[in-house]
Amino acid sequence: xxxxxxxxxxxxxxxxxxxxxxxxxxxxxxxxxxxxxxxxxxxxxxxxxxxxxxxxxxxxxxxxxxxxxxxxxxxxxxxxxxxxxxxxxxxxxxxxxxxxxxxxxxxxxxxxxxxxxxxxxxxxxxxxxxxxxxxxxxxxxxxxxxxxxxxxxxxxxxxxxxxxxxxxxxxxxxxxxxxxxxxxxxxxxxxxxxxxxxxxxxxxxxxxxxxxxxxxxxxxxxxxxxxxxxxxxxxxxxxxxxxxxxxxxxxxxxxxxxxxxxxxxxxxxxxxxxxxxxxxxxxxxxxxxxxxxxxxxxxxxxxxxxxxxxxxxxxxxx
Amino acid sequence: xxxxxxxxxxxxxxxxxxxxxxxxxxxxxxxxxxxxxxxxxxxxxxxxxxxxxxxxxxxxxxxxxxxxxxxxxxxxxxxxxxxxxxxxxxxxxxxxxxxxxxxxxxxxxxxxxxxxxxxxxxxxxxxxxxxxxxxxxxxxxxxxxxxxxxxxxxxxxxxxxxxxxxxxxxxxxxxxxxxxxxxxxxxxxxxxxxxxxxxxxxxxxxxxxxxxxxxxxxxxxxxxxxxxxxxxxxxxxxxxxxxxxxxxxxxxxxxxxxxxxxxxxxxxxxxxxxxxxxxxxxxxxxxxxxxxxxxxxxxxxxxxxxxxxxxxxxxxxxxxxxxxxxxxxxxxxxxxxxxxxxxxxxxxxxxxxxxxxxxxxxxxxxxxxxxxxxxxxxxxxxxxxxxxxxxxxxxxxxxxxxxxxxxxxxxxxxxxxxxxxxxxxxxxxxxxxxxxxxxxxxxxxxxxxxxxxxxxxxxxxxxxxxxxxxxxxxxxxxxxxxxxxxxxxxxxxxxxxxxxxxxxxxx
Numbered sequence: 001x002x003x004x005x006x007x008x009x010x011x012x013x014x015x016x017x018x019x020x021x022x023x024x025x026x027x028x029x030x031x032x033x034x035x036x037x038x039x040x041x042x043x044x045x046x047x048x049x050x051x052x053x054x055x056x057x058x059x060x061x062x063x064x065x066x067x068x069x070x071x072x073x074x075x076x077x078x079x080x081x082x083x084x085x086x087x088x089x090x091x092x093x094x095x096x097x098x099x100x101x102x103x104x105x106x107x108x109x110x111x112x113x114x115x116x117x118x119x120x121x122x123x124x125x126x127x128x129x130x131x132x133x134x135x136x137x138x139x140x141x142x143x144x145x146x147x148x149x150x151x152x153x154x155x156x157x158x159x160x161x162x163x164x165x166x167x168x169x170x171x172x173x174x175x176x177x178x179x180x181x182x183x184x185x186x187x188x189x190x191x192x193x194x195x196x197x198x199x200x201x202x203x204x205x206x207x208x209x210x211x212x213x214x215x216x217x218x219x220x221x222x223x224x225x226x227x228x229x230x231x232x233x234x235x236x237x238x239x240x241x242x243x244x245x246x247x248x249x250x251x252x253x254x255x256x257x258x259x260x261x262x263x264x265x266x267x268x269x270x271x272x273x274x275x276x277x278x279x280x281x282x283x284x285x286x287x288x289x290x291x292x293x294x295x296x297x298x299x300x301x302x303x304x305x306x307x308x309x310x311x312x313x314x315x316x317x318x
Numbered sequence: 319x320x321x322x323x324x325x326x327x328x329x330x331x332x333x334x335x336x337x338x339x340x341x342x343x344x345x346x347x348x349x350x351x352x353x354x355x356x357x358x359x360x361x362x363x364x365x366x367x368x369x370x371x372x373x374x375x376x377x378x379x380x381x382x383x384x385x386x387x388x389x390x391x392x393x394x395x396x397x398x399x400x401x402x403x404x405x406x407x408x409x410x411x412x413x414x415x416x417x418x419x420x421x422x423x424x425x426x427x428x429x430x431x432x433x434x435x436x437x438x439x440x441x442x443x444x445x446x447x448x449x450x451x452x453x454x455x456x457x458x459x460x461x462x463x464x465x466x467x468x469x470x471x472x473x474x475x476x477x478x479x480x481x482x483x484x485x486x487x488x489x490x491x492x493x494x495x496x497x498x499x500x501x502x503x504x505x506x507x508x509x510x511x512x513x514x515x516x517x518x519x520x521x522x523x524x525x526x527x528x529x530x531x532x533x534x535x536x537x538x539x540x541x542x543x544x545x546x547x548x549x550x551x552x553x554x555x556x557x558x559x560x561x562x563x564x565x566x567x568x569x570x571x572x573x574x575x576x577x578x579x580x581x582x583x584x585x586x587x588x589x590x591x592x593x594x595x596x597x598x599x600x601x602x603x604x605x606x607x608x609x610x611x612x613x614x615x616x617x618x619x620x621x622x623x624x625x626x627x628x629x630x631x632x633x634x635x636x637x638x639x640x641x642x643x644x645x646x647x648x649x650x651x652x653x654x655x656x657x658x659x660x661x662x663x664x665x666x667x668x669x670x671x672x673x674x675x676x677x678x679x680x681x682x683x684x685x686x687x688x689x690x691x692x693x694x695x696x697x698x699x700x701x702x703x704x705x706x707x708x709x710x711x712x713x714x715x716x717x718x719x720x721x722x723x724x725x726x727x728x729x730x731x732x733x734x735x736x737x738x739x740x741x742x743x744x745x746x747x748x749x750x751x752x753x754x755x756x757x758x759x760x761x762x763x764x765x766x767x768x769x770x771x772x773x774x775x776x777x778x779x780x781x782x783x784x785x786x787x788x789x790x791x792x793x794x795x796x797x798x799x800x801x802x803x804x805x806x807x808x809x810x811x812x813x814x815x816x817x818x819x820x821x822x823x824x825x
Contacts, residue, residue: 063402064425064653084807086775153573172576173789260518260575261785264778281774282396282418 057289070285077289086268094269098247100179105186106243109194110236114224116195117202129199132192143185144257148172151181173262182258201235202228237314245302248294270294345662346380348654350398350406351723353385358715360385369682369717376674379666385719389580399427405654408663410723411463412647414455415762417770423462428650432461434664441664443671447728451644454762463648464667467727471752472641473526474627476603477595481507482624490624494530494631498560504594505569513569514561515585515593517577520785522639526597528557529639529757532631536759537816543824545761545816547809549780549801553631558797561788575785587613599641600625600748604741611739612707621741628752638755643762649726670724673732679725680733687714688734695737766815772808780804 026033053067057078060071081087112132119125135143150157151171162168171177209227218226252275259267270290278287302317309316361367363380370381384406386394391412398405399422411419422428435452438445444464455465475497482488485503487496504513516523529535532553537545548554564570571577571585571593585593586606596602607623610616628636655663669675681688681696691701699710738746766773783800786792792800 062421062425063400064422064427066402080771084772085803086807148576152576153571170572172573173791261520261782262575262789262791264782277775279393279396282399282421283771284400286771 054288054292056285057292059285061285061288063284073285077286078293080286081290081293089265090268090270090273093266094248094250094271096266097179097182097250097269100183101186102240102243102247104183105190106240108187108191110198110232112191113195113198113202114228116199117228118220129192129195132195134192135189136193138189140185140189140254141257143189144254147181147185147258170262172258173260175263175266178258178263178266182254185254185258197239198232198235201232205231234315237309237312238317241302241305241309241317244305245298247301248298343662344378344380345659345666346382347408347663347666348382348384348406349724350384350386350394350409351720352388352391352410352412353723354388354720355715356385356387358712358719360719361717367717368686369678369721372683373675373678376678377666377669383719383721388720389578402427405652407655408649408651408667408724410466410647411650414463414465414643414645414648417773419462420457420765420770423457423460423650426653428462428652429655429660430460430462431464431651431664434661435461435464440661441668443668443729444664446671446730447726448644451728454643455645455648456763463650464726464728465645465648466723466725467730468642468644468646469749469753470640470642470644470756471627471638471749472599472601473522473597473639474600474603474625474748475526475595475597476600476606476623476625478591478622479624480622481511481594490626491629493629497530497626497629501560501564501569501595502567505564505567509568510592511590512571512585512593513564513595515582515596516570516574517579517582518575519579519582520574521781522599523597524558524561524781524784524788526639527561528554529637530629530631531557531560532633532635532637533557534760535640535757537761539760539820543820545813545820547801547804547813549784558784558787562790565788566790570788572789575789600627600745604739604745607741608739612704618739621739623741625741625744625748627748628755636755637757638752640756640758643758649724667726671726671729676725676727676732677734678721680722680727682714682718682721687718690734691737693737696734697737760820761816764816764819766812766819768808768811768815773812776804776807776809779807 055067058074060073062070149155205228210223213223213227248270250269250271252271255267255272274287274291277283306316363370374380396418413419434441435444451465452461455463481504482500485507487500491497491500501513533551534548536548538548538551539545603623603625607621610622611618616622627638630636651663670679689697689700691697699707780800783797787797
């Protein structure tokens with residue numbers, strides 16, 4: 001208890017509350033605060049004001065009646081969603097896909113960045129990097145079309161694996177294969193682009209450290225483990241915390257393009273549900289409610305993973 | 319190609335010089351239509367579109383069209399109706415009984431047209447429409463749109479009779495049982511040949527097969543007057559079992575679920591054909607035959623495509639799947655139109671159904687987008703230019719696009735007739751002869767809140783399970799589990815709600 005009292009006393013030598021300090025600061029840095037006003041207004045008008053639109057999650061919204069005249073429904077849509085047995089499927093599909101992506105897609109750019117970092121010839125490195133960025137600019141529609149061509153029953157990979165394994169794999173229809181296809185496509189498309197931020201972090205590593213380590217007899221792997229990785233650890237944690245915020249976001253274009261009657265049992269995620277019921281079937285209130293729940297869970301995930309990062313001694317997000 | 323375009327431009331110029339004479343009261347009309355030719359450029363009135371020019375001269379209406387690719391039209395409808403201040407004035411609603419249509423109509427998005435349609439003196443063409451079809455699209459007894467007429471008896475089977483002959487069926491099968499036998503024999507012909515051409519859109523194939531086999535369409539009423547879902551009819555299960563058997567025998571492409579409906583034709587039109595039969599709208603059948611005649615040089619006097627419909631099932635009953643409700647969607651007038659402008663817009667829709675209107679919307683202008691040959695029939699290319707027909711079609715698509723989507727034809731088809739090939743005449747004859755066999759969904763106009771909310775989700779799950787069953791991914795127990803889910807997830811409520819309406823009507 002005593003230590004805690006000392007701790008709290010240290011950052012507040014002047015005493016006084018938050019508002020008093022803010023007042024003093026306002027008086028001292030008047031112009032800085034005045035210059036901040038346009039930015040604040042921007043956030044209020046364009047980020048916070050539109051948020052009151054979530055009110056439609058609590059009513060039976062009709063665009064023609066407007067948010068004020070639409071019938072109030074309270075928590076009806078939330079109850080409705082949880083009263084269908086399917087919501088567990090939607091949630092588990094979302095979580096499984098997301099965690100597969102965190103386990104397999106997230107480390108891929110880190111590994112690739114480390115590999116690129118070891119390349120000596122700058123010429124070769126630049127060409128490789130450019131080639132690796134390319135897939136990012138290919139639309140997911142095209143990626144899926146290419147997949148259809150090479151994994152369909154007429155496709156080269158289908159034929160090859162059929163011959164090698166002696167049995168055919170239904171790449172496009174089998175629910176067991178579906179998630180691996182999605183993860184594989186994401187890795188193919190985004191890994192190269194994802195290296196950018198890690199390569200930037202790698203340039204900050206002090207080269208003297210490597211020289212010193214070399215003199216001490218550290219081999220390449222040891223240098224990687226003891227110097228490079230610790231140097232980019234805070235970047236990795238930051239990216240991971242950000243990624244946690246989007247655990248429930250699977251996107252819908254990719255999944256809709258890849259889904260069909262055979263694999264729909266695993267391709268229906270919350271995002272796909274919102275798209276199909278909100279945009280295709282026009283149930284705006286229902287899907288706003290589902291989207292709202294998703295956002296709340298995402299906020300909780302970001303805050304808690306940030307806390308964990310702090311506990312582990314990392315800077316985290318804020 | 320360039321020559322043609324410049325010809326059109328000259329023509330447009332001449333027309334625009336003439337135009338100031340016409341139309342005392344001009345009016346711009348914003349319309350939103352589904353587009354089947356989104357890859358062709360579109361010419362607006364300002365760019366010199368001769369068809370729009372002609373419409374303007376005759377009616378004083380400057381059409382301003384927003385094209386939405388047909389595949390995304392459903393989504394765009396929702397988004398458009400959510401943006402109340404930027405509604406088009408006239409638009410196509412593709413599903414007259416969809417939740418979005420019912421809700422928007424009730425919330426006051428569209429003008430009530432009931433009184434206009436009843437006014438035969440001022441709007442004779444609209445008033446000439448079929449009462450039964452108007453009833454099918456009415457919401458709470460009021461009309462919020464003009465339906466786009468389609469024949470009932472369009473659905474059936476078309477197949478290559480040259481392949482059927484190899485399987486021992488030189489004559490058309492006379493019964494559903496014979497038809498099934500023919501399919502299985504054709505599947506045994508060649509391991510690389512699929513029989514039924516299927517794609518992602520399976521509702522048609524499953525529907526045609528099961529209804530032909532004796533199942534009701536979507537919902538049935540049993541002897542005790544209880545409403546039940548069609549998939550619980552034994553005849554439905556039999557039809558499904560047949561498709562499963564054919565799939566197992568190699569008669570259906572295992573990749574069919576990855577084929578978009580836009581690429582449905584590919585398997586038939588490849589060389590050699592990968593699939594030789596389709597359960598669909600039969601107008602696709604005579605188009606296939608005409609394509610074969612044109613591109614493969616098959617004999618016009620001996621069609622290689624056969625149309626098969628109205629054959630008795632094993633109980634001796636003939637049933638045809640209803641392709642539609644006598645309508646393919648409807649044209650609505652939104653509240654973006656002021657009350658003063660409304661009668662003029664309705665008048666314009668009435669004109670669209672006149673002979674002039676129908677011809678301009680469906681065929682375009684004579685000698686620009688269609689030609690009357692010396693035999694008196696309408697063609698899509700000038701006489702003696704058959705080999706350049708693709709070029710003419712491309713130019714027509716630029717000018718005409720999908721303007722026919724605005725056509726309603728409620729008073730019958732008044733466009734210049736086309737030359738009837740053998741199959742096309744057979745198709746037209748079928749439409750009249752077989753209308754009596756087309757069955758209807760008894761719950762079509764019934765209201766069910768649960769269906770509006772949950773219907774599409776749970777019906778999709780059932781359809782998915784049926785596909786998995788056909789493809790051998792699940793067994794009968796799995797299929798029945800999916801049906802049980804349907805009941806639990808809202809199906810029981812839907813049945814209850816329908817039953818209430820049905821009982822009330824029966825009294």
